[in-house]
Amino acid sequence: MTNETILVTGATGQVGRRLVPRLLAWRDSGDAVRVLVRTPEAAAGFEAAGAQAVVGDITDAADRERALDGATSVVNTAATFRDPSVEESGMYAVNRDAAVSLARESAKAGVRRFVQVSTIHVYGPGIGRPLREDDALRAPDAAEGERHLVYPHSKREAEEQIRALCEESGFDVITLRLPFVYGEGDPHIANALAHFNLGALATHAVMPMAHHADVAQAVQRALRTVRPQQPGYVAYNIAGDAPSTMYEFFELGGREFDVAAAAGRSVADLWAGVPDTTRAYRDLGFRPIYPTAKAAWRDGAL
Template sequence: MATLLLTGASGLVGSRLLPRLVEAGHTCRALVRSEVALPDGTTGVRGDLADPDALRQAVEGVEAVVHLAALFRTTDEDAVWRANLDGTRNLITAVQTYAPRARFFMASTGNVYDAAAAQPGRETDTCSPTAAYPASKLAAEALLADSGLTWSVVRLPFVYGEGDGHLASMPGLVDRFGLHPAHTYSVAHHRDVATVVGMALAGTFDGRVVNLTDDAPVTVYEMAAFAGQPIDGSSEPLVNPWAGRMDSTVLRGFGFRPAVPTMQAAARDGIL
């Protein structure tokens, strides 16, 4: 088990991952900007990714870094770039300086893939996103790959489960972005995010970018129904049918099998 730093501990993914890391026996630190409740056995380090002193305190002596912190729910594109690219650069510099042998894992996003692709997104695809969030995450991936550290990246799909509110937000996203009911997303449950982080911490796919998905993509129409807020269907043609879809063949080649294979299985087991 490792002494590790988690960024983004209060976020949708981090708040569910951190207790699992503690339960797995890791000695955890969490970089937090304010007073938040943390699981027993976790040390909070007050500060952020722009604070060199906090970063030094956070990374000294760690054997691994799990970097989840990101900004995307804002229209302030400069803030997105500062958080996602500059923040990652600052964290990389701190690890290079104070914990150069630490394994560095970063969560990225499947939104980096071209919406007009001819197939589900693959790690070898050329990506050229224009929106600030995926563009900044792609740039951060490149920084990490060129850092000289031991690193890995997982591109996350639509993550859901355990009452996190993400699934419940889908009907609102339909109205906000005009999503087609037949638009289909790759998804993954929090349990499987934890599994993949565990694989990364074990060095299973060092030096690689991999996609995470479960066994079955889900339509917006189905997700709204799972959220208990059904929406109307549509027979209008679907533009860019592969947008939001990823191919997880590479990760499965490393032995990954989802514990929650489908959203339907999560609903059956009461873990939505």
């Protein structure tokens, strides 16, 4: 059997920096994990940990070519959505155009499996029940001044264009749609709480979540699963077994939820944004290590 080289983009991100050490630990003897990072300092850190590193930008075709040289699988976690200095066009350039180009070039380079890390926000508004992978993607296009819609829309268009590429070529792509990712020191919960509109929160609002250990588990399963069907495009929702209530979300972030203020407010759709993970259970053997964020908190894994 030939040795595998797994290329991971976005390795310095909240997801990537917790994923790469696991992929290094889980690889078979002789297999390599390679990262595409933007700075020599980041490259040196990953090399010290045992990875191969290519310094480059995912929007640059020559950098992608160097990163893909000899790669047998790709995990694309690179994205831009946190940095307010990145323009909307820059978000489309990374989240959609570079992702689609990387997938197309991966197919040409002989990559056997491409894992696209996406978001449950591609589904758009709630539909009154849990979201399933074959539901239409309805994340709306962003009008002028609606910057918050650019990220979900750019990820939706990336998925749609990669899917079309698979349908043309039979390229093997697994997309993982993640909810709110947390755990292992990630400041995401505290940062999110700082931006919440407290005046609009209802007691019954919920937050679907996935722990970093479970994101890494899902990626590993996506890389290794033997697909019974023909190669092509398939998406999986990844999440814990139950979302956190808003009360619990505040508790996890060390903040007090104003029960009295929220009591009169209602939630239009209790299932908005809540993914059904049955397909990942059945096809990938995915079983969340942390079924809820509260379970992770009890285990000291926040």
